[in-house]
């Protein structure tokens with residue numbers, strides 16, 4: 001036992017061999033001089049800098065990504081001064097100019113009187129973990145983006161519409177700007193599906209979405225799929241006259257596309273009906289009744305023969 005204890009004593013050959021054969025890179029900094037007392041030779045394999053080139057904490061700080069340097073140094077100094085063990089993730093510069101993500105785990109060694117004697121720690125290469133993390137983050141962003149898109153047509157979905165209309169509604173009221181909305185629905189789409197099949201129906205919906213999307217050109221205009229074959233166009237800062245023109249553009253663009261719809265009772269080409277509405281600044285309307293009113297106008301357009309616009 002005594003033998004083993006001696007062989008394992010800090011500073012012994014066995015101890016050194018153990019330290020230098022781990023993947024983690026051990027190091028020690030003398031607190032008063034801020035000089036490296038030791039750094040494992042593994043550092044050279046990871047970063048390319050020889051152990052002898054790690055002289056002071058200045059070398060450590062200067063071999064850090066500029067975006068990480070300030071907070072990491074400030075954080076580590078503050079924690080060390082307070083005598084608190086800590087860890088920090090940062091990008092370390094390699095000798096050939098790349099960056100490697102490192103997790104530095106630091107233990108503060110104190111003197112019997114409580115003052116800081118030295119810092120000892122391990123550096124871990126966490127690049128692989130960070131890469132996975134980044135991939136997960138971008139995947140999550142993509143998922144969020146997708147969750148606001150209609151899977152079939154690629155335009156905004158109902159969820160996105162609900163969020164945007166709330167925002168635009170309060171914007172319009174706050175800034176005393178008009179806000180218009182068009183509800184659009186394909187005429188006799190049930191007959192279209194019955195005649196051409198559901199897949200062809202899907203293709204038709206995509207086609208219609210693309211055309212309607214091209215009709216509204218301002219950055220904040222939003223086309224969303226409201227339901228099955230119903231689309232909604234939100235038009236911020238758009239008055240009644242401009243909304244009327246846009247509605248007519250949508251109606252005639254669809255007609256001009258000459259999409260065959262043989263079973264339609266009103267003509268051989270695909271048509272849409274539109275309900276239009278505008279929130280006039282200063283009026284005290286509520287959002288839901290406004291949407292309902294526009295929807296009712298769409299229904300009226302259907303009742304009055306389809307392929308037409310009913311505005312408020």
Ligand SMILES: Nc1nc2c(ncn2[C@@H]2O[C@H](COP(=O)(O)OP(=O)(O)OP(=O)(O)O)[C@@H](O)[C@H]2O)c(=O)[nH]1
Nearest residue numbers: 185186187188189190191193198201202228229302
């Ligand atoms: N292919 C396809 N059809 C859909 C989709 N969503 C809804 N529909 C169809 O759209 C049709 C809508 O029918 P209705 O609500 O009766 O309306 P309509 O036949 O268009 O008649 P009007 O609107 O009164 O002119 C139904 O047959 C639905 O199955 C979809 O994602 N793909």
